[in-house]
Amino acid sequence: MADGQPFPARRPPGLDAPEPRHPVAIVGAGPVGLLAALELARFGCPSVLLDDNDRVCEGSRAICWSKRSLEIMDRVGLGEGMARMGVTWKVGRTFHGDSKVFEFDLLPEDGHKMPAFVNLPQHEVERMLVERAEAEPLVDLRFRNRVAAVRQDASGATLAVETDFGPYELSAGWLLACDGARSPIRRAMGLDFDGELFEERFLIADIAMDHDMPDERHFWFEPTFHPGQSALMHKQPGGIYRIDLQLGWDADPDAERTPEIVIPRIEKVVGHRDFRLEWTSVYTFHCRRLARFRHGRVLFVGDSAHVVSPFGARGGNGGLQDVDALGWRLAAVVAGEAGNEALDHWDAERQHAADENIANSSRATRFMTPREGAERVYRDQVLRLAARAPFARPMVNSGRLSAPCAYPAKGAEAALPEVSAPGRVAPDAPLPDGWLSERLRGWTLLGIGARPPRAEGMARVTAPAEGPLAERYLGAAARAVILVRPDGVVAARWDRAPSAAEAEAERDALLCR
Amino acid sequence: MPLIREPNIADPDGFYAALLRAHEGLTGEESRALDARLVLILANHVGEREALEEALALARET
Ligand SMILES: Cc1cc2nc3c(=O)[nH]c(=O)nc-3n(C[C@H](O)[C@H](O)[C@H](O)COP(=O)(O)OP(=O)(O)OC[C@H]3O[C@@H](n4cnc5c(N)ncnc54)[C@H](O)[C@@H]3O)c2cc1C
Numbered sequence: 001m002a003d004g005q006p007f008p009a010r011r012p013p014g015l016d017a018p019e020p021r022h023p024v025a026i027v028g029a030g031p032v033g034l035l036a037a038l039e040l041a042r043f044g045c046p047s048v049l050l051d052d053n054d055r056v057c058e059g060s061r062a063i064c065w066s067k068r069s070l071e072i073m074d075r076v077g078l079g080e081g082m083a084r085m086g087v088t089w090k091v092g093r094t095f096h097g098d099s100k101v102f103e104f105d106l107l108p109e110d111g112h113k114m115p116a117f118v119n120l121p122q123h124e125v126e127r128m129l130v131e132r133a134e135a136e137p138l139v140d141l142r143f144r145n146r147v148a149a150v151r152q153d154a155s156g157a158t159l160a161v162e163t164d165f166g167p168y169e170l171s172a173g174w175l176l177a178c179d180g181a182r183s184p185i186r187r188a189m190g191l192d193f194d195g196e197l198f199e200e201r202f203l204i205a206d207i208a209m210d211h212d213m214p215d216e217r218h219f220w221f222e223p224t225f226h227p228g229q230s231a232l233m234h235k236q237p238g239g240i241y242r243i244d245l246q247l248g249w250d251a252d253p254d255a256e257r258t259p260e261i262v263i264p265r266i267e268k269v270v271g272h273r274d275f276r277l278e279w280t281s282v283y284t285f286h287c288r289r290l291a292r293f294r295h296g297r298v299l300f301v302g303d304s305a306h307v308v309s310p311f312g313a314r315g316g317n318g319g320l321q322d323v324d325a326l327g328w329r330l331a332a333v334v335a336g337e338a339g340n341e342a343l344d345h346w347d348a349e350r351q352h353a354a355d356e357n358i359a360n361s362s363r364a365t366r367f368m369t370p371r372e373g374a375e376r377v378y379r380d381q382v383l384r385l386a387a388r389a390p391f392a393r394p395m396v397n398s399g400r401l402s403a404p405c406a407y408p409a410k411g412a413e414a415a416l417p418e419v420s421a422p423g424r425v426a427p428d429a430p431l432p433d434g435w436l437s438e439r440l441r442g443w444t445l446l447g448i449g450a451r452p453p454r455a456e457g458m459a460r461v462t463a464p465a466e467g468p469l470a471e472r473y474l475g476a477a478a479r480a481v482i483l484v485r486p487d488g489v490v491a492a493r494w495d496r497a498p499s500a501a502e503a504e505a506e507r508d509a510l511l512c513r
Numbered sequence: 514m515p516l517i518r519e520p521n522i523a524d525p526d527g528f529y530a531a532l533l534r535a536h537e538g539l540t541g542e543e544s545r546a547l548d549a550r551l552v553l554i555l556a557n558h559v560g561e562r563e564a565l566e567e568a569l570a571l572a573r574e575t
Contacts, residue, residue, distance in 0.1 A: 391557040
């Protein structure tokens with residue numbers, strides 16, 4: 001897995017001359033930090049990106065990337081590649097024992113550029129991001145640059161950085177802490193990371209084999225091949241399968257990783273011994289978050305700000321959505337086009353999202369690992385009822401898969417459809433010459449059956465009132481004008497053509513001008 | 514719709530007897546499981562979150 005060549009570490013300028021002051025420094029070149037640098041560059045904002053390592057992540061981490069993540073990656077030119085390389089899926093089947101009790105379809109309608117989900121290992125995604133970042137002149141990516149200390153004042157933050165060539169200092173107006181679940185910056189700043197630990201251990205194994213599995217997610221409660229526990233199986237590209245097995249809290253994490261124990265367990269799942277172990281690890285899972293994500297000039301983004309258990313794939317996908325909501329705001333702040341308070345709006349939106357992600361991930365994990373007593377009794381009886389009574393099936397919770405939350409927003413025009421209300425991601429739809437999502441790259445006024453005004457700094461898209469676009473944006477109305485933010489979220493909408501001043505006022509409010 | 518707190522079953526004694534019959538011959542654990550299934554079945558029948566929240570509160574405070 002860690003087959004990749006190390007990325008080159010270069011001598012940082014700060015060793016030979018005073019390091020120039022950077023508008024934005026990003027610590028951590030995981031998926032979140034890498035995307036943050038590319039997203040800022042998209043809005044013309046340069047950044048320096050420091051990572052202590054010189055390789056993509058090792059082993060079994062994220063594999064499931066949501067439609068929303070693909071749309072976000074598409075804006076930096078990587079969505080189509082991910083969709084092409086990954087295994088596309090949208091159906092999940094949940095079994096109890098050997099019979100199916102529940103099934104979901106994550107994208108039951110057509111007319112979207114991106115599929116519901118693709119499975120693609122995190123190291124592949126990171127490799128694509130690194131390649132893109134290395135080619136982007138506005139991103140200064142520095143491997144083997146370990147941040148050892150941080151201090152901040154009213155105008156920015158200063159980092160002490162250690163490299164193979166020696167230590168140096170680097171100052172920036174804004175610091176993005178994208179340094180992962182164990183965030184050294186969070187620790188150095190003494191911030192609490194509160195939440196819940198699930199007293200359960202899971203074996204995560206990636207295996208290579210010839211196997212005939214449909215492109216679906218399969219989850220089992222108490223399967224005969226792994227009695228009393230749960231199991232999850234996902235397909236990855238190139239004949240690799242991801243298997244998660246619940247082990248119980250008393251399992252010995254070191255022993256459970258050894259091939260002598262892992263191989264017989266996997267053999268029971270797949271029914272033969274004709275496979276190769278690619279990677280195994282034993283995890284316990286947490287749901288935790290910082291009380292707030294903005295601390296002055298330091299912004300916590302991704303796993304450093306919040307972690308969830310992986311059932312629902314809300315960790316990496318949630319982190320990419322943090323970036324989605326941040327890039328345009330921070331770039332505008334740096335350019336002097338937005339007030340610093342716009343970053344408090346970002347904080348509020350992403351806290352709302354983190355709560356939703358944590359609630360969903362905790363509920364799923366508790367359903368899988370019920371505490372003794374009432375929790376266990378109800379879990380078991382829901383599963384028992386599900387076989388006979390359809391009403392119990394949607395209560396069976398093997399993970400509610402990542403979907404973008406609706407940000408709290410004012411002014412929902414009641415007559416227009418809920419799916420495209422302010423605060424929601426503007427739903428994709430086919431246009432005569434491509435996809436709507438491809439046209440939403442900056443502030444955009446979308447007119448459907450109406451002519452949007454010419455507003456300062458806003459692109460205009462007009463489309464006929466027909467097909468999926470009309471269904472998703474008009475409902476019963478004859479016309480609408482939608483103001484879409486640079487992250488593709490609906491900012492405001494009207495069932496008439498607004499004046500340019502009205503549209504500009506909505507944007508300026510979001511930018512705290 | 515708010516929770517019905519007034520008598521609403523035509524034959525309360527008959528229902529009570531039926532409830533006990535359903536538990537006959539079960540161990541404590543089996544009874545608990547049966548009650549859980551019954552709660553889930555009836556809750557779905559009620560359906561309305563408002564009434565269910567009131568029922569939860571009433572059960573919890575008595
Ligand atoms: C078993 C498992 C399965 C998962 N499955 C999914 C899934 O299917 N879908 C999904 O969306 N998510 C999933 N996740 C979660 C996902 O892996 C994480 O949410 C994601 O990696 C977070 O990205 P990040 O960039 O915030 O942090 P990380 O990926 O942890 O990156 C942090 C980076 O910071 C660097 N760093 C740390 N300290 C320093 C320092 N002092 N100086 C410089 N650099 C530093 C690190 O080297 C690292 O490169 C899964 C996680 C696990 C464990």
